[in-house]
Amino acid sequence: MIHTDLCIIGAGPVGLFAVFEAGLLKMRCHLIDALPQVGGQLSEIYPQKPIYDIPGYPEVNAQDLVNNLMEQAKPFQPTFTLGERVDHLDKQADGSFIVTTSDKTHVHAKVIIIAGGLGCFEPRKPVLGNLEEFEGKGITYMVKNPETFRNKKVVLAGGGDSALDWAIFLSKVAKRVTLVHRNETFRGAPDSASKVFDLANKGKIDLILSANLKEVTGNGTLEKVVLEGKNKEEINIDADYLIPLFGLSPKLGPIADWGLSIDKNAIEVDTRDYSTGVERIYAIGDINTYPGKLKLILCGFHEAAIMMHSAFKFVYPDQKLSFKYTTVNGVNSF
Amino acid sequence: MITFTVEDHDGNRQEHEAPDDMGLSLMEILKAYEYPVLATCGGMALCATCHVEILEGKDALGHATDVELDQLENLPEYYPTSRLACQIRIGEILEGAVVKLRGEDVV
Numbered sequence: 156m157i158h159t160d161l162c163i164i165g166a167g168p169v170g171l172f173a174v175f176e177a178g179l180l181k182m183r184c185h186l187i188d189a190l191p192q193v194g195g196q197l198s199e200i201y202p203q204k205p206i207y208d209i210p211g212y213p214e215v216n217a218q219d220l221v222n223n224l225m226e227q228a229k230p231f232q233p234t235f236t237l238g239e240r241v242d243h244l245d246k247q248a249d250g251s252f253i254v255t256t257s258d259k260t261h262v263h264a265k266v267i268i269i270a271g272g273l274g275c276f277e278p279r280k281p282v283l284g285n286l287e288e289f290e291g292k293g294i295t296y297m298v299k300n301p302e303t304f305r306n307k308k309v310v311l312a313g314g315g316d317s318a319l320d321w322a323i324f325l326s327k328v329a330k331r332v333t334l335v336h337r338n339e340t341f342r343g344a345p346d347s348a349s350k351v352f353d354l355a356n357k358g359k360i361d362l363i364l365s366a367n368l369k370e371v372t373g374n375g376t377l378e379k380v381v382l383e384g385k386n387k388e389e390i391n392i393d394a395d396y397l398i399p400l401f402g403l404s405p406k407l408g409p410i411a412d413w414g415l416s417i418d419k420n421a422i423e424v425d426t427r428d429y430s431t432g433v434e435r436i437y438a439i440g441d442i443n444t445y446p447g448k449l450k451l452i453l454c455g456f457h458e459a460a461i462m463m464h465s466a467f468k469f470v471y472p473d474q475k476l477s478f479k480y481t482t483v484n485g486v487n488s489f
Numbered sequence: 490m491i492t493f494t495v496e497d498h499d500g501n502r503q504e505h506e507a508p509d510d511m512g513l514s515l516m517e518i519l520k521a522y523e524y525p526v527l528a529t530c531g532g533m534a535l536c537a538t539c540h541v542e543i544l545e546g547k548d549a550l551g552h553a554t555d556v557e558l559d560q561l562e563n564l565p566e567y568y569p570t571s572r573l574a575c576q577i578r579i580g581e582i583l584e585g586a587v588v589k590l591r592g593e594d595v596v
Contacts, residue, residue, distance in 0.1 A: 196529065196530070201530060201533060204533060273527065273529055279564065279565050280565060281565040281566075282566060314563065315559075315562075337567065342555075342558065342562050342563075401564060401565040402563050404529075404536075404537075405527065
């Protein structure tokens with residue numbers, strides 16, 4: 156069990172800046188994010204794009220902003236659980252919470268801050284009738300441990316960089332790798348694409364182009380992937396695993412089940428302190444909504460500062476909060 | 490003003506008007522009409538959450554750019570009529586078009 160003052164769900168720019176604001180008030184933070192890296196949308200979707208509306212930066216590269224926010228939070232020693240989704244929030248008798256992730260990591264926190272942006276980035280799934288029947292029983296959407304696929308028959312579907320990269324990598328591990336792509340050419344990195352064609356020419360992988368996933372079958376676990384080929388013909392492939400790689404898309408996910416007031420996929424908050432209707436749960440950044448809400452990083456920063464002053468009373472119920480400027484007092488780490 | 494038709498995920502069609510002199514994208518107009526379009530990346534052709542099919546009037550819109558095709562071709566579902574709404578500027582070219590909302594990103 157991880158013990159912390161504040162558990163921040165979402166390690167995007169607003170969640171990271173919240174660590175700094177919490178640190179100024181001597182509150183420790185643990186952050187959880189479904190993505191394997193910090194930075195949220197900035198790192199996942201547009202790391203190399205410039206942002207023009209961060210005060211003090213006429214232009215800043217998105218990944219540079221994330222790096223700077225990490226640097227700014229560093230004196231306050233935040234801890235992280237990455238690549239895991241928060242599934243459950245359980246309120247304790249003393250008002251605190253125990254957070255449980257998809258990988259059964261438990262975090263005990265006095266206050267919960269939801270800075271989840273648009274929700275969790277989850278894999279886009281192909282539309283196949285009985286897909287869910289085989290999820291976790293042969294169908295997986297990411298390669299966490301390549302050893303899982305050693306000496307197995309693996310079918311990869313997709314045409315982007317990750318499909319190409321994993322086809323190349325798994326060709327050395329798996330018994331047989333089949334890469335299925337709907338087109339004749341790949342739009343991923345040309346280097347990776349030519350390696351894949353090279354491996355196919357050498358018989359190291361099976362490359363099936365102009366084909367689409369049609370059906371998955373098996374008896375309890377996945378046994379066969381059925382494709383529809385160029386001429387609508389059926390192609391059957393024996394498979395232990397199917398890995399569809401069609402990118403990620405944000406979903407609100409389990410947040411919707413935590414008893415919070417939700418309006419159009421966002422959590423309604425009180426603008427006096429960005430608290431939700433549930434005591435000790437706050438929501439900041441793109442995940443919240445209120446009259447006049449603007450989904451801007453700078454608005455999330457403002458919300459983080461305000462809400463921390465409200466959360467202070469739950470972490471230090473016997474202390475009076477005195478407002479201090481960093482210019483006067485500096486940034487005093489723990 | 491131009492007039493075009495939107496077909497939602499349930500197949501219901503509704504005609505809409507949009508100003509053609511404000512430099513808006515189709516994605517922005519769909520959001521303004523409160524259709525369930527996430528548009529996560531805000532219009533940079535980076536997330537494909539504004540995936541639409543142009544059922545009528547596709548030819549007038551011209552070809553998708555490479556950046557747009559990179560996103561579209563990565564989707565689990567992709568049609569010859571697929572486009573990203575954020576990459577279509579509202580203009581005369583959209584007059585009379587029929588746009589179907591696509592993708593799994595239903596709010």
